[in-house]
Amino acid sequence: MKKTILLILLSMGVLSLYAQSRLQRQGTTMQLRIDGQPMLILGGELSNSAATCVADIDSVMPRMARLGLNTVLVPAQWDLTEPEEGHFDFTLIDRTIDRARENGLKVVFLWFGAWKNSMSCYAPLWFKKDTKRFPRAMTRQGKPLEIASAFSENVFQADHRAFKALMEHIARVDAGHTVIMMQVENEIGMLEDARDHSPEAERLFRGQVPQELVTYLKSHQKTLHSSMRERFSGKNGTWTEVFGDDIYTDEIFMAYYYAKYVERLAQTARQVYDMPLYVNAAMNSRGRQPGEYPSAGPLAHLKDVWHCAAPSIDILAPDIYDTGFKGWAAQYALPDNPLFIPESRCCENSGVRALYAIGEHQAIGFSPFAIDQAPESDTHHITSSYDLLRQMMPVIVRHQGKGTMHGVLFDQEDKETLINDGDLTLTCRHNFTLPWDPRATDGSTWPEGGALIIRQAPDDYLIAGNGVVVVFQTATEKAQSEQKTLGEDGFVDAGQSSHPSPLTPHLFKGKRIGIGYVDEVTIDAQGQLQYLRRENGDQDHQGRHARISVGDYKILHVKLYEY
DSSP: OHHHHHHHHHTTTTTOOOOEEEEEEEEEEEEEEEEEEEEEEEEEOOOOTTTTSHHHHHHHHHHHHHHSSEEEEEEEEEEHHOOOOOBBBOHHHHHOOOOOOHTEEEEEEEEEESBTTTTTTTHHHHHHHTTSSEEEEOOTTEEEEEOOTOOHHHHHHHHHHHHHHHHHHHHOOTTTEEEEEEEEEEEEOOOOSSSSSSHHHHHHSSBBHHHHHHHHHHTTGGGGOOOHHHHHSSSBBHHHHHHHHSHHHHHHHHHHHHHHHHHHHHHHHHHEEEEEEEEEEEEEOTTTBTBOOOOTSOOOGGHHHHHHHTTTTHHHHHHHHOSSSHHHHHHBBBBBOOOEEEEEEOOOTTTHHHHHHHHHHHSSSSEEEEEGGSHHHHHHHHHHHHHHHHHHHHHHHHTTTTTOOEEEOOOOOOOOOEEETTTEEEEEEGGSSSSSSSSSSSSSSOOOOOEEEEETTTTTEEEOOOOOOOOEEHHHHHHHOOOOOOTTTTSTTTTTOOOOOOSSOOOSSSSOOEEEEEEEEEOOSOOOOOEEEEESGGGGTTTTOEEOOOTEEEEEEEEEEEE
């Protein structure tokens, strides 16, 4: 009898099912685990229309596998899922799962429901046309927008019904656990105005700030974002009384209700087919104000509002297209928010950015956008970087969250990073800081260089990257080091004396670190190093550093000694 009830519940899609993917803490970070094994998402997001017909899905999945991805981020579009109200078609979802599985790929579905890039462009036509039942957000001047109102229960129920049907369907057909994460909506945010001014929104804005939010902010004072700490009055009252009377209070208000909406969807996902859930954010860049960028989305300065109102969401994820990649990543790599980059500009720098994000911020994954449309000159860098990361994965997942892994990223302006690693100082620079390559001084823009660096033991390092040079020194040696420009032969350049000034004599104190050897290696599936070649001569500048030239993606094994 119990077995019969179980089968009935499964067929109805109402039993709470648990996908074999979850986030689990290791040390100071979170790991994504699939069927109990840690995994890095070496991803790529398809362009919006790349999976809107069966033929395109059949074509794109093998290509993504050949590029070296292990995960594809694929839109699941409401208008194609429910073209007629109450009638669902999961043909494209099934085809995506089947073709991904056949090609050894995992899938992250992106729910393009009520909102995609702020707008309601992927809502079905029957929804769009019925503005009385499904009202629009409005500007301060009363202009209706192509944005469904988050304050309408009818909007939510229609969106929720479709999302629930999708989750139930995936739970039924995904026996192989191909689907490993879900994105709830896409780049939520208000445009043209900082918040919705429809009648229900106005009524709520004139009322009291929900006690839930006030209590949360009070109890998390020490971890609040600096901008929230400055604005929050710490008292009860209306939105303007608690946060001030300006456009940023409008944004906080809107963020709370967007997050409450998303939380209701997330709770349903948890009940139907529990897996990691995230929301993605379009960045508030280039000096724009709320409404000029998608206001109230899961932005870093609004993280406290989103964590309060949408606790079932695991990750607030940045979509990074602007310059300053390191700064954007750092805003989201927080103790209360693991880093996942679901969208980034697909370009020649994507490869080293993936290495940096995983090395420096223990990111669970990286994904360039529209990788299916990118030229080979760009995807080559993704493929090369992902090849290193795939080899390194058994080593990386052992070191995540343990303070033994670092990432570096350089460009023409930001050329050097110091890593203080126990008793050692690692001086890491862009490889073009060595002026031997004519590309360093020919006037062209430097491609970014970067690496993932792992300390396996006090005298044992792995460096995986492209366009990087690393000098190893003891702390006392670094403090006493003199900067000289050496030629490629290791001799001092003409005009630079190699002798200390007689007016400032000093004796060297302490010990130095030498390079025993630098080996180029590969790494097998068990995480064991496989020797390729030794680079102990010109390649390591006669023991002065370890380096990987621009354009070369390598893994170096560096063994040190003290003298």
